[in-house]
Amino acid sequence: MRWTRAAVVASALSIVLAGCGAGPSDRPGVAVERPAVGGVPTTSVAPAPPPTAQVPKTDLSWRDCTATTVDQLGLGPAPAGLVLECAEFSTPIDASGSVLGSFRAGAMRARTAQTPAGAPPLVLTSGTDRSSTATLAGMAVAGGTLLTDRPVVAVDRRGIGTSQAIDCLPPSVRRGLADNGQFGPEANQPIEAVTGYSQDGTIACRDFLQPYEGTFDAPHAADDIEQLRKQWQVEHIDLLGAGNGARVALSYARKFGDHLSRLVLDAPEPVGGDAVTKEDQRLQGAEAALKGFAQRCVGLSCSLGADPRAAVEALVDRAASGGLGDISANALLTGITGFLGAPRADQPARVTELADALSAAGRGDRAALTTLIQRESAATAADGQFVNRCTDTQQPPTPVKAQELTTTWDQKYPVFGRAAAIALMECAAWPVATAPAMPEKLALPVLVLGGVADPVVGSGGSSSVTGALGAAGATHATLTWQGWGHPVSTHSSCAQRAVVTYLKEGKLPGDGTACPA
Structure with a gap:
């Protein structure tokens, strides 16, 4: 059952978000010399130990x-x-x-x-x-x-995962946000396009959820x-x-x-902090993760060739110009970012899997890449995440600032920057909460x-x-x-x-x- 304006009654929902796992790295910690912050009492009297958690007395029906x-x-x-x-x-x-x-x-x-x-x-x-x-x-x-x-x-x-689902975004808005407006009527003005989708999505979801929207x-x-x-x-x-x-x-x-x-x-x-600062920090992490992936890819002689990062950048540019059919640049990056974040990225076989999917898409076979994008989009772009994410957003940029960032970030972060600047407008219309x-x-x-x-x-x-x-x-x-x-x-x-x-x-x-x- 989904959210309605009446009393909310829910049933168990299927898990629809995707992820994948591989063995974590297993190496010892290394002490780094720096001023201590925690764990060292400042007086001779040891602080009382924190309380301990307890085993549930009345558990859920698992x-x-x-x-x-x-x-x-x-x-x-x-x-x-x-x-x-x-x-x-x-x-x-x-x-x-x-x-x-x-x-x-x-x-x-x-x-x-x-x-x-x-x-x-x-x-x-x-x-x-x-x-x-x-x-x-x-x-x-x-x-x-x-x-x-x-x-x-x-x-x-x-509204996320197995909690009671939210179905409030019109399909056109959901697709427009996922693609950063690349295929819509205002494709040549993506900042304006995504701002418009934000307005339509905000109205639709807040009306749907009323009086629970806060x-x-x-x-x-x-x-x-x-x-x-x-x-x-x-x-x-x-x-x-x-x-x-x-x-x-x-x-x-x-x-x-x-x-x-x-x-x-x-x-x-x-x-x-504001949304721009947070996104800039995320972009630094994304570029660093892509660098790590590329280095491992080279070590495995993966199908992306001698310069995997350059191959990824070229594929993103190709998607942005419509060269990957209905796969937008933003959708492609959603798939890549999700893969880089998930534990699957630490397994050599999975590195090869991503490389092969990207290489095949470059040759015209988009099946594996499409599956990857669908899985990661379901994991990160559900209607509930739109509502929660926009509720959390603090100090979003103006359209003018976002437009400036499409150039600045495109130069600073060639793979992820431009799409990230456009996506900043996803929550532009949502009321900014404290x-x-x-x-x-x-x-x-x-x-x-x-x-x-x-x-x-x-x-x-x-x-x-x-x-x-x-x-x-x-x-x-x-x-x-x-x-x-x-x-x-x-x-x-x-x-x-x-x-x-x-x-x-x-x-x-x-x-x-x-x-x-």
Whole structure:
């Protein structure tokens, strides 16, 4: 069932977002000399240890969904012993009672044969970047040490993944946004075209959701996690927020910090700042990830030839001029970026898969590339993500500024820049909300993970996040992974070991620790 203007009643929904997993890198952390931030008390009196999470007293009604999940997400056969279980729970549309009614939130639990039966779960949210359940499925298939320590429960944000779906965008608007207006009547004026699609999409979705249109922000997503805690009947939970999910996790820390036992922020998006600055940071990460892919591609003698990056740039230019049929430049980049971020990108065979799909498209065979784009578009461009993402957008640029950036970023980021500048107008018409407030006081050590080549959020978010944590009085430490992809905990076994230690003991690694690729 989908969102309506009447009382919201939901049923279980199929998972439609895609991702893929491969084994994370498994190398030890390296201590980096830098001023300590977290983990070192400033007095001779040791601080009291943080509370520990508990095993749910009243759990959800889980059902096995392993085979359907890995099939629908294109993950291939599930590793032996992996169990994915799906469930739904009811949560108020607005916990304050200003809007009555409830809806169904979707959740997934992952465990293996080695997962201790009595271990408390780690709650995961990846926000709007990709459904949390798809993120968890990719992490579970990729393997590593996290699931051998405890089960992980992912909670999908409203209207995304297995949570109650939103179907509000007119098909023409949905396609126009996906293609950056390349094939519409204003194809020669893409900034104006996407601005128009934003206006039409905003009107359609806000009218459709009324009076619930204001309940898709990060604080409401935090309320949904709190509702899960209440249903479990536990006092404390462990929480991992990845990418945009870090915004949700920080909102939870502000509103319900007394119920947190551990907090991990994995590749967090920046807090504060305007949309242009955030996108510029993401573009830096995307270019760095593409460089990493190209280097590995050369090492494998892949089908893109001696200069894979140049081959990708040429294919994007070809798509922009209509040379790939109905595949737009923005759709092509959606597929590439999703692939670079997913754990599949760390497996040599998968690097070859992307290279072969791009090479075949260059020769006129677009079947493999089309499948890849469809999978990644479903993972990142659902109507629910449009609503949530636009609700989160702060200080979008004017059309004049976006037009300037089409030139500036095209020169600075030749592969991704121009399309990113046009896409900045996707949420131009959505009313700008006040940025979620950061925690004012947080007496909890916080682990922050970051990557040097993150195509989803870039690498510039950690400093603003640690600044907010410091202002709240929280001790914290940052661990940096030297590889490419998103998020860190899916890719790096070194980072996973740090997370496991932190979850067990509340102990942070040395600030500035580096995990090799």
